[in-house]
Amino acid sequence: MTAEQINKLLKTHKTPLYVFDLNELRSRVNYIRQNLPERVKLCYAVKANTFISKEMGKIAPWLELCSPGEYRICKKLGIPTSKFVISGVNKSEKITQEMIENVEDMGCYTAESVNQFHILYEGAKKADRKIPVLLRLTSGNQFGLDESDLENIIAEYKDSDYVDICGIQFFSGTQKTSLKKLQREISYVDSFITGLKDKYSFNTQKLEFGGGFPVSYFEGESFDEEEYLKAFSEMLKNMNYQGEIVLELGRSIAASCGTYLTRVVDIKQNHSENYAIVDGGMHQIVYFGQFMAMKHPKIQLFPEREDNDAQEWNICGSLCTVNDILVKRLPLSNLQIGDVLVFEKTGAYCAIEGISLFLTRELPEVVLLGTDGKFTSVRNPVETELFNTPNNI
Ligand SMILES: Cc1ncc(COP(=O)(O)O)c(C=O)c1O
Numbered sequence: 001m002t003a004e005q006i007n008k009l010l011k012t013h014k015t016p017l018y019v020f021d022l023n024e025l026r027s028r029v030n031y032i033r034q035n036l037p038e039r040v041k042l043c044y045a046v047k048a049n050t051f052i053s054k055e056m057g058k059i060a061p062w063l064e065l066c067s068p069g070e071y072r073i074c075k076k077l078g079i080p081t082s083k084f085v086i087s088g089v090n091k092s093e094k095i096t097q098e099m100i101e102n103v104e105d106m107g108c109y110t111a112e113s114v115n116q117f118h119i120l121y122e123g124a125k126k127a128d129r130k131i132p133v134l135l136r137l138t139s140g141n142q143f144g145l146d147e148s149d150l151e152n153i154i155a156e157y158k159d160s161d162y163v164d165i166c167g168i169q170f171f172s173g174t175q176k177t178s179l180k181k182l183q184r185e186i187s188y189v190d191s192f193i194t195g196l197k198d199k200y201s202f203n204t205q206k207l208e209f210g211g212g213f214p215v216s217y218f219e220g221e222s223f224d225e226e227e228y229l230k231a232f233s234e235m236l237k238n239m240n241y242q243g244e245i246v247l248e249l250g251r252s253i254a255a256s257c258g259t260y261l262t263r264v265v266d267i268k269q270n271h272s273e274n275y276a277i278v279d280g281g282m283h284q285i286v287y288f289g290q291f292m293a294m295k296h297p298k299i300q301l302f303p304e305r306e307d308n309d310a311q312e313w314n315i316c317g318s319l320c321t322v323n324d325i326l327v328k329r330l331p332l333s334n335l336q337i338g339d340v341l342v343f344e345k346t347g348a349y350c351a352i353e354g355i356s357l358f359l360t361r362e363l364p365e366v367v368l369l370g371t372d373g374k375f376t377s378v379r380n381p382v383e384t385e386l387f388n389t390p391n392n393i
Contacts, residue, residue, distance in 0.1 A: 001259050006302050006342060015263040015340060016280035018351045022055050025257040025347070029059050032213075032253065035229035037236055040245045043085060043208065046070045047359055048250025048348040050388045052257065053077060062107060064248050068095045069360025073389045083107050085134070085208070085246075087169070088359070089143065091116055097123045100131060108132035110169050110208075114149050117157075124162035133163045134208055137192065139172035139185070147192065154202050167206030168193065171248055174212035175288050177223060179231050182211070186235045193241045206244045213252035217287045217345055218295040251288070251348040258347025260285050261302075262326075264339045265318075274313045276335055281317020282324045283354045285343060293325040300342040305333040315341065352388060360388045 001009075001019065009019065029042065043062035046053045050073050056063060057079030065071045066088035074084065082105040089112050099106060100123040111117035111133055124131045135153060138144035145153070150168075157163055170189050176182065189207065196202040216223040236245060262280030269275070287297050293314075310331035317324040326343075356363055366379040 001342065003302065003304055006261070006300075006340070010261070010302075010340060015261050016278075016284055017261045018051075018346065019259045019261070020049065020052050020254075020347055021257045021259070022052070025052055025055060025254070026059060028253055028256055029056075032229070032249070035226065035233070036247070037233050039242070040236065040247055042253070043246045043248045044253055045210075045212070045248050045250030046074065047352065048254045049258070049352055050360065051351060051390045052254060052347070054079065054390065054392075056253070057083060062246055067359040067361055068092075069362075069383065069385050069388065071095075071099070072385055073360065076389060077392060081106050085110065085248075087136075088112070089116075091119065093119050093123070096120060097126065100124055100127045100129065104129075106131065108134055108166060110134045110136050111153070112136050112144055114145065114153070117145075117153055117163075121157070121160070121163055130160075130162055130164055132166045134167050134169040134206065135165060136169040136171070137189070139170065143171070144169070151196070151199070154196060154200050158200060158202050165202075167204045167208065167243075169208040169248075171208075171210035171212075174210075174251060175214045176211045177214045177228070179228070182232065183235055185211070186239060190239045190241050204241060204243060206246060207241060208246040208248060210248040212249055215251050215255045215288070215345065215348070217255075217289060217297050219298065254348040255345045256347060258345065258350060260343040260346040260350055261340050262317075262343070264335060264337055264341065267313075267335060267337055274311055274335075276313045276315050276332075277318065278315060278326070278341060279318055280326075281319045282326065283317070283319065285326060285346060285350045287345075288349070293328045296327060296330055298344040299327070299330065300344070301332050301335070302340040302342055307333055309333055311335070357384050357387050360384050 041061045043064050044056040044060045045064045047066050053074055054077045062085055063083050064085045064087050065074055081103045084107045087110040096119050109120050111120055120133055135150050136144035137150055138146055158165055172185055193204045214223050262278040264276045265279050266277040310333045312329040313332050313335055314328050315326045315330055352358060363382040365377055365381045368376045368378050
């Protein structure tokens with residue numbers, strides 16, 4: 001953001017504050033699109049930032065929703081359900097049934113386990129409806145189905161009246177810069193798809209694919225995105241599978257549109273180290289790959305100052321924990337109480353990943369066990385949608 005924009009913003013808004021720039025968001029999406037083959041369609045992973053999901057609903061063909069909370073938010077925002085990919089572990093029977101019965105044109109559902117597949121199948125059968133399903137292939141962790149389980153489902157249900165198994169979902173993690181690894185994963189999925197054709201005459205119509213693309217957050221990092229996208233496009237071109245590819249991306253779409261502003265509320269020197277306390281904190285800002293606050297993300301000081309007499313500052317948040325350090329030894333000139341630190345590339349996960357709010361899952365009930373041996377509920381389970389839903393403007 002420009003100094004003029006920051007100035008204007010701070011006249012009418014309190015810190016700490018997130019700003020998400022929808023122009024930047026659109027140009028990011030255009031940039032990614034222009035650098036990928038035509039057959040690749042984007043799927044925005046809403047978990048990265050629910051506040052831009054309405055805009056993404058206008059510009060992306062698909063949105064990946066990983067929890068009932070994300071689903072309800074996107075429905076409330078009026079995004080067409082035909083764009084929804086209902087994904088994620090822990091899809092209960094109740095919510096699955098509700099979705100199947102109430103939504104005729106759901107984009108698709110993913111099955112993360114044999115149990116989930118059966119919940120989907122039974123739900124569709126009960127509603128007497130055929131639903132589109134992607135089977136998630138595991139990349140060797142708690143997500144997705146083992147190869148043999150996935151194959152068994154295909155063998156048994158590929159001609160089912162209730163599920164249209166339209167393809168495979170494969171997501172292997174985030175921020176992976178190694179092209180070699182990427183190639184290995186693409187080759188693996190490609191030959192798995194070929195195997196499905198050979199063994200079961202199963203035609204994969206759609207491959208929903210990730211790792212999320214890398215984002216450079218820190219000073220001194222050099223990631224050549226153009227080269228990366230070029231190499232990735234080449235890998236896709238060389239695949240045996242030439243059907244539709246849906247790319248699940250959150251971070252690399254959303255990161256650059258976000259700015260987080262936090263104000264310095266106190267400064268001091270302890271044991272010869274400079275400390276600045278800000279009104280935000282580690283619960284509001286997360287940079288993937290940040291380790292013990294050692295790396296320096298891109299930060300502007302507002303108001304701007306000459307760079308010539310910079311001192312090193314430890315920037316600490318307002319939480320009562322020694323871990324609440326945002327950046328260690330950040331060079332800043334003539335830092336003063338009331339100054340604002342403007343953190344860039346905070347559009348993905350920062351506003352959402354305060355861990356209790358991540359994925360808009362429910363906060364748990366709290367129960368006291370009294371001295372009389374009785375349980376007393378002192379907080380009911382709390383839906384967190386309220387915190388992650390933008391005002392519907
Ligand atoms: C299944 C799935 N799809 C997409 C994403 C988005 O990844 P990223 O934000 O790194 O692009 C994630 C991230 O956790 C994920 O688990």
